[in-house]
Amino acid sequence: GEDVEQSLFLSVREGDSSVINCTYTDSSSTYLYWYKQEPGAGLQLLTYIFSNMDMKQDQRLTVLLNKKDKHLSLRIADTQTGDSAIYFCAETTGTASKLTFGTGTRLQVTL
Amino acid sequence: SAVISQKPSRDICQRGTSLTIQCQVDSQVTMMFWYRQQPGQSLTLIATANQGSEATYESGFVIDKFPISRPNLTFSTLTVSNMSPEDSSIYLCSVLWTSSYEQYFGPGTRLTVT
Numbered sequence: 152g153e154d155v156e157q158s159l160f161l162s163v164r165e166g167d168s169s170v171i172n173c174t175y176t177d178s179s180s181t182y183l184y185w186y187k188q189e190p191g192a193g194l195q196l197l198t199y200i201f202s203n204m205d206m207k208q209d210q211r212l213t214v215l216l217n218k219k220d221k222h223l224s225l226r227i228a229d230t231q232t233g234d235s236a237i238y239f240c241a242e243t244t245g246t247a248s249k250l251t252f253g254t255g256t257r258l259q260v261t262l
Numbered sequence: 263s264a265v266i267s268q269k270p271s272r273d274i275c276q277r278g279t280s281l282t283i284q285c286q287v288d289s290q291v292t293m294m295f296w297y298r299q300q301p302g303q304s305l306t307l308i309a310t311a312n313q314g315s316e317a318t319y320e321s322g323f324v325i326d327k328f329p330i331s332r333p334n335l336t337f338s339t340l341t342v343s344n345m346s347p348e349d350s351s352i353y354l355c356s357v358l359w360t361s362s363y364e365q366y367f368g369p370g371t372r373l374t375v376t
Contacts, residue, residue, distance in 0.1 A: 248360075248363070250356075
């Protein structure tokens, strides 16, 4: 079955770049997503990438996909205190479109 | 994007009772999903709710416990039946835009069972 892993915690200083990593096991993944969850809030879709791409950039966010290693990363440039949240990666496979979520990475931004 | 609302936003319920959660979308969508997020955990898919067909449940979730309705393309309900403290979670609905494969989530319903 599918398995999506993330490191639990990341601490960065304000203004630095953050890199959140995700590994998955299902080689038939079609779309891979990054969501942000702030305390007590729902999930905000940040960005997503189709499996035939290896990079996608959207303002401060850069997504890198290495299909060979089944590794996905999210880079946040110029990290701000408002970026403090839990970040989930998720994948879909085939046409089912149901999301399999990673374990989540808590990003802490310090001054 | 989609504007998705859920009712109630939170509730405290007694063991053995049932709660129906509503999910309303501001546009017509074919594919809707219900997820559960247990305290401190990631999200797990409960079922897929497509209009015009029976809901499809994931392993570990059954219709008797989590009946779902999908009467039209903008609305769905999830009922949590015969609740126990283990059902205390956040329940979230989501929708998929098949044109872009973007998936959006509602704000969630925080359920506490005492």
